[in-house]
Amino acid sequence: MIITDIENKGTAGAAAAIKPKKFNLHRLGESVMGVVFFLSACVSIIAVVLICAFMFVRGCPTIAEIGVADFLLGTEWRPLNSTPSFGIFPMIIGSIYVTAGAIIVGVPIGLLTAVFMAKFCPRKLYKWLMPPINLLAGIPSIVYGFFGMIVIVPIIRNVFGGDGRGNSILTASILLGIMILPTIVGMSQSAMKAVPESYYEGALALGATHERAVCTVIIPAARSGILASVILAIGRAIGETMAIIMIAGNQPRLPDSILDGVRTLTANIVLEMSYATGLHYDALIATGVVLFVFILLINLLFNAITSKKER
Amino acid sequence: MSEKMRTYKAHPMSLLFSIITKIAVIITIAIFFFIVGYVIIRGVPYLTPSLFEWEYNTENASMMPAIITTFEMVGIALLIAAPLGVFCAIYLVEYAKKGNKLVKWIRLTTETLSGIPSIIYGLFGNMFFVIFLQWRLSLLAGACTLAIMVLPLIIRSTEEALKSVDDSFREGSYGLGAGKLRTIFVIVLPPAMSGILSGIILAVGRIVGETAALIYTAGTVAKIPGLFESGRTLALHMYVLSNEGLHMNEASATAVVLLVTVLLLNALASLVAKKLSKGEK
Known part of the structure; x- marks a missing residue:
């Protein structure tokens, strides 16, 4: 939106001067979105790590506290x-x-x-x-x-x-x-x-x-x-x-x-x-x-x- | 035909095998129609107007708040999961280079996520969103849990859809001087849309039918909830009703609404997907 605004308002000379800036904005958008895509891609990894961490960190000490054999093989x-x-x-x-x-x-x-x-x-x-x-x-x-x-x-x-x-x-x-x-x-x-x-x-x-x-x-x-x-x-x-x-x-x-x-x-x-x-x-x-x-x-x-x- | 019978006469085991496979198919198909038919026939007579009253109370066991909660839940969960899933797929297909180690990890973790049963998601959601982040039993906690759950579904269908877009489209776009971002959003995404959409519709179906992941993340209050308030979706509503055992007729009516909704969503998803494969031709 900003880019088109500048283009509409500016004269031919100004547009030429702004052109490199427009290019930069474009590049900025490209790299920002590249990072966004990358971060979204990492979400599933983060989710699995979080799930494993929460399950094991909370669960394993409990199993140790109850006793591995008592917990897994206990019938009561x-x-x-x-x-x-x-x-x-x-x-x-x-x-x-x-x-x-x-x-x-x-x-x-x-x-x-x-x-x-x-x-x-x-x-x-x-x-x-x-x-x-x-x-x-x-x-x-x-x-x-x-x-x-x-x-x-x-x-x-x-x-x-x-x-x-x-x-x-x-x-x-x-x-x-x-x-x-x-x-x-x-x-x-x-x-x-x-x-x-x-x-x-x-x-x-x-x-x-x-x-x-x-x-x-x-x-x-x-x-x-x-x-x-x-x-x-x-x-x-x-x-x-x-x-x-x-x-x-x-x-x-x-x-x-x-x-x-x-x-x-x-x-x-x-x-x-x-x-x-x-x-x-x-x-x-x-x-x-x-x-x-x-x-x-x-x-x-x-x-x-x-x-x-x-x- | 008579030739076929003669072969069968000479090879009775072949005939037997052919017959038992046919029986198996008939059983499978019959089970589907029996379940759907039974649930609908049993439930439809109890679909009374009082079931759709605005407020829930123990007398009318209205499912209206649950229906609205379901819409809210679907909306919020998709708001989180759809962009994440689509962006992740875009990264996998358009950005990642071959032999990228991260891609291997993403594949492995999405496969793991799709294999985790919903009750584990429920447990995790309860520990992380409800207790650790102190959101309590709330719509948001439930929606976040479900968003993680449907993420692999959306990633996979988007990935397939993006891959099915011919590379010449991309090359043409680059050739005309378009940047990568523009190529993705203007050239690649539109033809992939129906594939992505069918994945999202499937995700909606899963969210609507989900119970185990929600019971200890979103809770079971029968009111229309705000973002940080507890509310029960339609599936959970049905579980609570049939668990109490006091409103079995209302539960069977709820089952009809739930079943028909989910089946329609699934049928819609495959219809949309079919449109994609037709478009390719």
Whole structure:
């Protein structure tokens, strides 16, 4: 704006005199914006550093204070007792059970769906089938939880009856299995599509049927992409919070069967944050640290697999 | 067709495999329509005018304050995240030189950020914005937390969009004597706009549906909040209602509004993205 003002007011001579200044202003703008872009680019680094710093600085001393073994392997979570005990082993086991259940439910269906979408699906149909699968990823977890609460929980309760209230590992596994479907389908099918067509044609030329070619050639060739999708799904499942809280029962004890309720690491944080103070609050942060470490390991594994694929 | 049947007869396992993949697809698609259909059919009858009254009280369980809070939350979070994300992508695509170490770190950290579950963001937000910066449970604390959460999404989609702009555009612009900044804002950004927009719309969808990151950063007060006041978004409103168990019908009506909004946003995002790929042709 300033530049054009000067240009409009000035005579030809003045404009010539000002010209170098205009050039400088321009240069100044360029370098200022260059710095702005650079700083914006650093925000994600700063954010990760801050998150790690706050989590670990607050969480690690707490774990040391409670005792590493007592915290990680203790089976008693009684934060409000006069002599409180903070053992999160049941929650770790709960998270692992629920995640494993989700994988057992979600991976076979997801993988077979991906095979169909990548290799069997007519193009016309693909256009209609893919959007619903993608939209499955867009449904908020709170809505999933609500759906689980009013549909899956009563079904489990009616089918298995007895003392179970329907809030169980099984319920959580089924719902989480549904929630990870879009992740698995999306990534696996693009991995399968990326396999060179010549592999498939070669298998056909050797007399394999279409299905056999897909099973024995395409799927093995796409295995790192498929594995990456499963790992990403594990990350999703272990970090899922709101849907789990509404359907998993949340009892902090070691489950005896898949019809028992469990509490996951994520649920532990949300359930007790509202009234936790002092060491209790710190213990919840430490629970978050354990979850965070799980996630970082999963990310590391994911990066290792995808970067290997690129090579 | 009969030839196909003959092949299948000779190879029954192939037929079996083909059938189970079809079953899997039908299950996946059916699950989607069942969830959406069930939530909508169950909730729509309870969408009464009293749910949209201006003030929330325990009798009407109105979602109006929550809706407005959601708009505020989306606005503020995007105001922070959109420029940062777009600028970061501009740096990555237009400024950074190949083999730049910083770029490697930015990539690594954005990937890490996109893998962190929302409850960890909530914990961090509670420790940093709420307690350390003493913003208390507030709209701003929630919005900042969400801004960090959606940052990788915006960075990635903007990056893709910028990369898809042909280099000849840039060369032409430089050739005509335009500076770098001018080239970016006048030449590169306009054709990349639909890609960037689709990323931002996806981010809006995530913000609208988010609960775990907000519960201990923005709090759960059912009023229309100012910047430093606590307020609950629609998703959080729904969680509180269904958690109390007193207003299940109102909760299911809220679920309809939430679900339809988020699905429309997602559909819109892919529509806008499709426009981009068509424009390329």
